[in-house]
Amino acid sequence: MTAPESARIDWSDGQEQSPLAGISVSVRLGRELSAAMFRLDPGAVVPRHSHPNEEFGQVVEGALTLEVGDERGHLVAGDAFLIPGDLPHAAVAGPDGCLLLECYAPPRDPFAAPAKEATS
């Protein structure tokens, strides 16, 4: 048994998309927020992009290099971040890959439409 049926999220239920090389993601859209579980292969690249949605991220396994604006940091399992809306950001998975949980508000399906290319 997992969570009560009315609230259950099963990340392994086959709803994963593979929108970019080396990246798979499972997305759940709520009314006020969305949640997404990303599995990144070693060295997988999330190109620089931006969106108006605020973005929270938690590294569950592995490691990630994250660029936000003109800053860069290295995150490992247990590290977290909160990116304001419209701030360009990018990421590269570490040598063992990365399992990354994200939440967006307002809700966002990260690959429902092409990401806006960052201009700065």
Next chain:
Amino acid sequence: MTAPESARIDWSDGQEQSPLAGISVSVRLGRELSAAMFRLDPGAVVPRHSHPNEEFGQVVEGALTLEVGDERGHLVAGDAFLIPGDLPHAAVAGPDGCLLLECYAPPRDPFAAPAKEATS
């Protein structure tokens, strides 16, 4: 090095509150969502309550019994849930405790004001 300074969340930076017996929580408020990392001792109880904010949860470590409305489920590390706003819910940590990550939208500090008692 962890996340870039402008986006960094350090769950271990001493901002934890201990609002209920056996429960400590660290909260970060954004503009559109908030994130909270709960550490529950074995058997710790989150009393039944409700709030208008939508609530996402991810079990990071340990186990949790979760009641949502009139349903009950048992979650372990890797399991997740999404509770609509205003739906009464409660939780009890498993025998080894539970590390639980939650996000709320709109943003919510779960212990900034007394939780509304569920009437059903």
